[in-house]
Amino acid sequence: MNGGSGDQLTRGELSAYAISVLVAGASTALVMVNLGVGGPVVVAAAVFVMSGTATLAFLGVVDAGGTLTTGFAAALLVAARFGLIGIPLSQRFKGRPLWERLLVAFPVLDAAAAMCFREDDFVAGRRSYIRTARVSYGMWVGGIVLGVLLGSLIPDPRALGMDVAFPALLLATAGTVARKSKRMATTGILAASIAVVTTPFTPAGLPVLLAVLASAIGLWATPEAEVRTS
Amino acid sequence: MTGKVVAALAACVYALRVTGFFFGDALLRGRIRQVIEYLPMAIIAGVLTLTTFSTAGELTLDARAPGMAVAAVAVWLKAPLAVVIVLAATTTALVRTL
Numbered sequence: 385m386n387g388g389s390g391d392q393l394t395r396g397e398l399s400a401y402a403i404s405v406l407v408a409g410a411s412t413a414l415v416m417v418n419l420g421v422g423g424p425v426v427v428a429a430a431v432f433v434m435s436g437t438a439t440l441a442f443l444g445v446v447d448a449g450g451t452l453t454t455g456f457a458a459a460l461l462v463a464a465r466f467g468l469i470g471i472p473l474s475q476r477f478k479g480r481p482l483w484e485r486l487l488v489a490f491p492v493l494d495a496a497a498a499m500c501f502r503e504d505d506f507v508a509g510r511r512s513y514i515r516t517a518r519v520s521y522g523m524w525v526g527g528i529v530l531g532v533l534l535g536s537l538i539p540d541p542r543a544l545g546m547d548v549a550f551p552a553l554l555l556a557t558a559g560t561v562a563r564k565s566k567r568m569a570t571t572g573i574l575a576a577s578i579a580v581v582t583t584p585f586t587p588a589g590l591p592v593l594l595a596v597l598a599s600a601i602g603l604w605a606t607p608e609a610e611v612r613t614s
Numbered sequence: 615m616t617g618k619v620v621a622a623l624a625a626c627v628y629a630l631r632v633t634g635f636f637f638g639d640a641l642l643r644g645r646i647r648q649v650i651e652y653l654p655m656a657i658i659a660g661v662l663t664l665t666t667f668s669t670a671g672e673l674t675l676d677a678r679a680p681g682m683a684v685a686a687v688a689v690w691l692k693a694p695l696a697v698v699i700v701l702a703a704t705t706t707a708l709v710r711t712l
Contacts, residue, residue: 470634595660
């Protein structure tokens with residue numbers, strides 16, 4: 385497989401992604417408003433934290449009776465994945481100016497990184513990442529604002545099934561990544577299993593970090609062999 | 615959640631992102647490099663599973679599961695993201711009305 389220009393992120397894909405982020409942002413805002421968070425705080429969280437999962441992890445723990453500290457710990461455990469995602473991503477931005485790297489480190493996200501890793505070519509990968517990150521940020525903040533406004537109109541977003549928008553978005557992303565190789569798909573299934581098995585025994589947020597252990601599958605991967613067979 | 619919590623969360627989350635982005639490179643040696651290739655998938659799969667089957671740290675099986683099952687079929691058929699999300703939400707909503 386060679387990543388030619390045909391592999392690049394198309395406008396159609398980006399539009400579909402934009403709509404999904406808008407929907408995810410709106411549903412996240414609706415969930416937050418329903419948990420009693422004020423509209424301006426919801427918007428500030430979107431603008432400055434830019435992590436629905438970290439924000440929702442905090443709120444989820446606090447709502448379930450956890451303290452501010454445990455809520456914060458859960459949020460940081462969930463957000464630790466951004467640090468991990470940044471490692472392979474930084475390879476794509478090696479040698480770029482410091483301001484650019486400081487800037488692109490802000491919107492490090494699962495989906496944007498996935499779009500970047502889909503490209504074998506570094507320049508195309510960077511372009512895909514920046515385009516996806518820009519759309520993610522704009523649509524995320526826009527969706528959040530929309531959700532806050534809709535919050536007063538929709539009494540129960542759960543009745544509309546809007547709480548599955550986020551996992552469905554991630555599932556679609558995982559599906560794209562899983563098509564890369566059988567081993568990649570196995571990693572996903574293994575990670576999901578670890579998350580389910582460890583949830584009853586560990587504090588909220590930790591199962592996600594334990595699921596990361598599934599990537600140890602890479603220890604048995606032989607990239608050289610894969611290159612030889614292709 | 616208050617403005618102070620948001621400010622602290624914003625600072626810490628950005629710090630985590632910058633740490634991985636700038637200093638993670640030092641960890642990129644030999645086999646670790648291969649493992650890192652599989653990290654995003656493991657994390658995405660872990661998060662999507664927990665946002666489907668758990669509520670505040672407890673395993674739960676509710677209307678989100680059938681929604682995600684329909685989403686999985688849609689992803690399998692390579693449906694666009696927006697279609698996947700709308701199908702998942704609609705299914706979950708319908709199951710909740712039962």
